[in-house]
Amino acid sequence: KAGVTQTPRYLIKTRGQQVTLSCSPISGHRSVSWYQQTPGQGLQFLFEYFSETQRNKGNFPGRFSGRQFSNSRSEMNVSTLELGDSALYLCASSLATGTNTGELFFGEGSRLTVL
């Protein structure tokens, strides 16, 4: 069974640009969550999508957005990049339905560097 796949793994952008990151969840998982990881702030929750709807949202500015497609693949977009957006962006999928108490399965992450 294929794991969570994130693309691209590494990317470099300059301030003011925008970026789109992609995440393909494990087959059958309908929930996809995104996290930002930085040395100073740790693991910060961005948002979660379930069946194409945003179910949970963290405390990030509107420059951070996401969406989920009918096949459960998800993308996140960051517009008007700032230096502080440099981070490892992690995607995680899970079953997360009803009484399911399943764990999160993480991808390897997309490391974004903003110059």
Place this chain on the structure above:
Amino acid sequence: AQSVAQPEDQVNVAEGNPLTVKCTYSVSGNPYLFWYVQYPNRGLQFLLKYITGDNLVKGSYGFEAEFNKSQTSFHLKKPSALVSDSALYFCAVRDSGTYKYIFGTGTRLKVLA
């Protein structure tokens, strides 16, 4: 509000010695608790979870965790540490109502040969 605390930024232990990585939580209702490990430049990997039942939960790579309801703790343990256990460990709690996961700040474990 649900929260998780990992009071130690780093834990050092000698190879072969027992290790403990601490985690305390605050939730309303029954806690769903998890431990994850992260190796350098990798995503997080699931180690174990507590949902209900026995307070001692066994997981991957010889790790176990003890759920203590009165102390609201879920400490990660291993009887004999390996150098290869050196990594970043995260405790997490899942909100039973919103399905939202809340992660601790992480504890870096260093096992010294």
